[in-house]
Amino acid sequence: MSEYEETGIWKKSLGKINNHDDKYYIHYESLRNEYREFRKHANLLANEIARDLPDFTIHDSSHFDKLWKLADLIAGNDFELNPMEAFVLGGSFLIHDLGLGLAAYPEGIDQLRREPNWSDTIASILKDEIGHIPNRDKIQKADNEVILKTKEQILRNLHAKYAECLCLISWKENDHEYHLIENVELRDKYGPIIGKLAQSHWWPVSKLKESFPSKIGSFHPYPQEWEIDPLKLACLLRVADASHVDSSRAPCYLRSIRRPSQGSRDHWVFQDHLHQPLLKNDRLVFTSGSRFPNNEASSWWLCFDTLTMIDRELSQVDSLLSDSGRQRFAARGVANVNDAIRMAEQIPTENWIPIDARIKITDVPELIKKFGGEDLYGPDFTVPLRELIQNGSDAIRTRRIVEERPNDWGDICIRTGRDSEGDWIEIEDTGIGMSTEVLTGPLLDFGSSYWGSTLMINEFPGLLSKGLQCTGKFGIGFFSAFMWGDHISVTTRRYDAAQRDTQVLEFDCGLSSRPILRKATTSEILRDGGTRVRVWLKNPLKSMISRFPLERSCSACSLEDLCTWLCPSIDVNIFVENENCERRLVIRSSDWVDLDPEKFLARVWLFAEFSKKRSNKIDIINLMKNNLRTIHDQSGNIIARGCISSDMMRIFGRYLSGVVTVGGLRAADLHGLAGIFIGNTTKLSRDSAIPIADKVNMAKWATEQAKLIIDKIKNQEDQASLSLIIRKLNGDIGTLTVAYDAHGWINSQQIIEFHGSQDEIFIIDRLELMEEIKKYKLINLNSNVIAVEDGLQGILVGSLDYIWLEPHYLEEHNAEEFGKRFFAEGIGGVVLESLAKFWGITVDEILNASRYRDKNAYEIGTVDGRPLKVYPDMIIKKPEKRM
Numbered sequence: 001m002s003e004y005e006e007t008g009i010w011k012k013s014l015g016k017i018n019n020h021d022d023k024y025y026i027h028y029e030s031l032r033n034e035y036r037e038f039r040k041h042a043n044l045l046a047n048e049i050a051r052d053l054p055d056f057t058i059h060d061s062s063h064f065d066k067l068w069k070l071a072d073l074i075a076g077n078d079f080e081l082n083p084m085e086a087f088v089l090g091g092s093f094l095i096h097d098l099g100l101g102l103a104a105y106p107e108g109i110d111q112l113r114r115e116p117n118w119s120d121t122i123a124s125i126l127k128d129e130i131g132h133i134p135n136r137d138k139i140q141k142a143d144n145e146v147i148l149k150t151k152e153q154i155l156r157n158l159h160a161k162y163a164e165c166l167c168l169i170s171w172k173e174n175d176h177e178y179h180l181i182e183n184v185e186l187r188d189k190y191g192p193i194i195g196k197l198a199q200s201h202w203w204p205v206s207k208l209k210e211s212f213p214s215k216i217g218s219f220h221p222y223p224q225e226w227e228i229d230p231l232k233l234a235c236l237l238r239v240a241d242a243s244h245v246d247s248s249r250a251p252c253y254l255r256s257i258r259r260p261s262q263g264s265r266d267h268w269v270f271q272d273h274l275h276q277p278l279l280k281n282d283r284l285v286f287t288s289g290s291r292f293p294n295n296e297a298s299s300w301w302l303c304f305d306t307l308t309m310i311d312r313e314l315s316q317v318d319s320l321l322s323d324s325g326r327q328r329f330a331a332r333g334v335a336n337v338n339d340a341i342r343m344a345e346q347i348p349t350e351n352w353i354p355i356d357a358r359i360k361i362t363d364v365p366e367l368i369k370k371f372g373g374e375d376l377y378g379p380d381f382t383v384p385l386r387e388l389i390q391n392g393s394d395a396i397r398t399r400r401i402v403e404e405r406p407n408d409w410g411d412i413c414i415r416t417g418r419d420s421e422g423d424w425i426e427i428e429d430t431g432i433g434m435s436t437e438v439l440t441g442p443l444l445d446f447g448s449s450y451w452g453s454t455l456m457i458n459e460f461p462g463l464l465s466k467g468l469q470c471t472g473k474f475g476i477g478f479f480s481a482f483m484w485g486d487h488i489s490v491t492t493r494r495y496d497a498a499q500r501d502t503q504v505l506e507f508d509c510g511l512s513s514r515p516i517l518r519k520a521t522t523s524e525i526l527r528d529g530g531t532r533v534r535v536w537l538k539n540p541l542k543s544m545i546s547r548f549p550l551e552r553s554c555s556a557c558s559l560e561d562l563c564t565w566l567c568p569s570i571d572v573n574i575f576v577e578n579e580n581c582e583r584r585l586v587i588r589s590s591d592w593v594d595l596d597p598e599k600f601l602a603r604v605w606l607f608a609e610f611s612k613k614r615s616n617k618i619d620i621i622n623l624m625k626n627n628l629r630t631i632h633d634q635s636g637n638i639i640a641r642g643c644i645s646s647d648m649m650r651i652f653g654r655y656l657s658g659v660v661t662v663g664g665l666r667a668a669d670l671h672g673l674a675g676i677f678i679g680n681t682t683k684l685s686r687d688s689a690i691p692i693a694d695k696v697n698m699a700k701w702a703t704e705q706a707k708l709i710i711d712k713i714k715n716q717e718d719q720a721s722l723s724l725i726i727r728k729l730n731g732d733i734g735t736l737t738v739a740y741d742a743h744g745w746i747n748s749q750q751i752i753e754f755h756g757s758q759d760e761i762f763i764i765d766r767l768e769l770m771e772e773i774k775k776y777k778l779i780n781l782n783s784n785v786i787a788v789e790d791g792l793q794g795i796l797v798g799s800l801d802y803i804w805l806e807p808h809y810l811e812e813h814n815a816e817e818f819g820k821r822f823f824a825e826g827i828g829g830v831v832l833e834s835l836a837k838f839w840g841i842t843v844d845e846i847l848n849a850s851r852y853r854d855k856n857a858y859e860i861g862t863v864d865g866r867p868l869k870v871y872p873d874m875i876i877k878k879p880e881k882r883m
C-alpha cells in the first residue's frame, strides 16, 4: 500500500469502504483504481522534471504523496471530504507541477518555441547580461546557454497555466493515444476542474472566490452526495503545496549530485535541515534537528521567509473559509514567524544570532526626493521636462511597434496654462498608455522600470523581441516631476482601452500622501490613447524657465527653445501649446537628419536669435554649415551629423560644442565636435553618454573633416589645434599644420623635409614654447627641435573618451612604455609616423631607440641671446641601420 493510502484523509474518503457488500463499494473501488492509474501516468512525467530543471527540489511521486500527508495534518481529524472530492484533490496534487517538465508537452521544445513570449524571454535574459534590450539579430543568434535558461524560465512561468489542459491532452505512440486519466467519462467530467484547481496554486488567494463560485454536483452513477466544493479543494492544495518544505524534498545526497546554483542551493540546504511539521494548537511547527552554521545563514533566512509565506497562506485561506461559512482547517498559521529569535529555538543556528538586520528604509518619500529630484539632478527646470518627454517618447515607440505604425508617427504636446491654483505645465503623448497595473505598479515603484519587465512581457507578448528600444531603464524619471510641484495628475488610457476607461492618478501633496486613482471626468478623457502628466508649478512658469543655467543660453529663452535644445534629435513630433491654445510644431519627428544646416546648428547651441546676431561671425557659421557631414551605422541609419569645431571657433564668446543624445534627448556635451552624435547612457542621472559611432567610422569622418578645413582655415595655430582633434579621432591629418620648429609652423611633409636627415630630434611642448614666445619674442630654436602639443584632446566631457575610442596605449603597463604609447597617440605620433615612413622602419623601432621624458634639461635654442634649456617630452633617435 502506498504512503498516501495510509493517511487519515484518504482513509476517511476514498479509502473508507473496502467491503464488497457495501452498496457503494463498486464506486469506491473504481475511483481508487482510476486514481492509482492516474498517479502512475503522472509519475512518468514527473520523473522527467529533474532533467529539465535540475536546480529544483523534488517534484516526483514522493511530492504527490507527501501532499496527502500535509493536507491531512493541515485539514485536521474532523475535516470532511467525500470520495469524489478526494479524487479531484488528489488529481490536482498529481498534475499541478507536471508542466515543469518538457515531457508534459507532446510536441516537446517546438511547443515551447511557439509560445508568444519565447523570444521575449531570450531578449530579457540577454538584457540582464548586456544591460540593454538586444536587437533582433542578437536574439536570433542567442547561444545554447541562453536557450537553456529560456527553456527553464518558460517552463517555470507556464507550468501553472498549462496544468489547466493537462488532463485533456494526449500523448501518441505507435498509433496509441495515452491520457493521464484513461476513463473517458471521468476525464471529460472532472478533467477540467482538476486542471483549473491545479492552475489555481499560482494565483493569489483573492482570486479563488470569484473563480470557484459554487459547488459542482455529482455525476451519474456516483452517489448524489459526492458533490465537490472546488474552493475548499483549491485552499487545501495551495496550503499543502506551500508547506512541503521538509528534507524529503531536498535530500542532501541528491544535492551533491545535482549541484544546484547558489540561489537554488539555499532552498536545498534549508529544506534538507527541516523535519516534517507538527500541529500544535492551530499552528504548524517546523523544526530542525541540526544547526545552521555561519555559512548557511542565507539559507536560514530563506527558511524564515518561506515559513512566513506559509503562515500568510494559511491565515488568508483561514479567513476565506471562515468568511464563506465553510469548515476551517485545523492549521491556521505557522508558529513563531513573528520573531526570528524564537524561531531559532526550533530551527537552531550555530554561533550566530538571527537578528533581522536587513537594510530598512523608513522614510521612502524622503529617499525618493533625494534620488529622484534635485539632489541627483541639480536645480534644473529642464530635468523634469526631459524625463517626461522621454517617458512619452518611450511610450510612443512602444505603440508604434505594437500597432505597426510608421517610424515617424506619434506626437508629444507640451502645454502650459493657468487656473485658480496657478501656472501648470503638462506633457501629453499619444503613446501606449498605462494599464491599472502599470499605473499603480512600475510608475509608483521607485527604481523599477516597466520596460523589459515580466509585466511588460505578459501585457505585450512578442514586443521585447521586436526590437523595442526604450530610453527609460532606471525607473526613477517620473519622480523628478515633483521638482516642479507637489500637485500632479497623471491621466492615461491604454491605446486599446475605451475612452471611458481613461484613468487619473492624482497626487495632491507630493510624495508624503497617498495618490488617489479615479476615473477621468468627461473633460479629462483622452480622445486617443496615451498619457498626460500635468504639474501645478510651485513657482510661476516664467521664473522657472529663467532658472535655466544662464551660461547655456545667449539670451532669455522660451519654452519652445528649451524643448528644441533638450531633444534635438527626437523621433516624435513635439508641439508646444500656450495658454491661448496656440499650438506650434517645434520639432518634426527625426528632422535633425535633414534640417536646414543653420537651424540645425542653432538648435544644438540654443542660439535663439542666431540669425540676427551673427553678422560679424558669418564666416565661422558658413564654414561650419558647409562642413556638416553624417555618419551612418551598418543598416544605413544616420547616427551622427556634425563638423569639427575647435577652441578658436567661438560666437559671442561661446564655445561651439556638440551634443550626444540618447533617445533623441541631450545627454552629454562634446568638445571639438559640433552637431549631434547619437549615443548610449552610462550613468543613472543620464547626463553622460558615449556616441555609438565607433572608432573606424569616426576616423573616416575625421579624415573627411581634415580635407574640408584645410583651405578654409588660414591661421596655422588654429589648424594645429584642429589637427589635435582629428588625430584624437584617429583621422588622417593630411597637410594640416601640426607642429612648430625653427622655420615656424610645419605640416607632416615638412617634418620629413626639415628633419628627415637628422639622427636626433628633440620634441618639446608647443604650448609651453608659445608662452615663452609671447613673453620674449626673440627665440631661436635649434634646427633639430620640434614643438608639438602634448597629450590628447578630450572630446567627451568627463573621462569617458578612453571607453569610447579605446587608445591602444592602455594595454601597456610599464611606465616608460606607457608614456611612449601615450605620446604616439597624440600629435607626437604624427612626427613619428612621418619619420618612420621616410626612414623605412616602424614607429615601434623608433620608439625603442628613443628616450621618453629624459631627466635632464637640454639646450634647445636661445632666448634673447641666452641659452634656452627645457626638459624634452621625447628625444627621438634614428635607430642604427639594420645589418
Ligand code: ADP
Residues within 6 Å of the ligand: 387, 391, 392, 395, 429, 431, 432, 433, 434, 438, 442, 443, 444, 448, 449, 450, 451, 471, 472, 473, 474, 475, 476, 477, 478, 479, 530, 531
Ligand atoms: P523609466 O522611464 O526609467 O522606466 P519612470 O519612473 O519614468 O522610469 O517610469 C516608470 C514606468 O512608468 C515606466 O517604465 C513606464 O512603464 C511607465 N510610464 C511612465 N510614463 C509613461 C508614459 N508617458 N506612457 C506610458 N507609460 C509611462
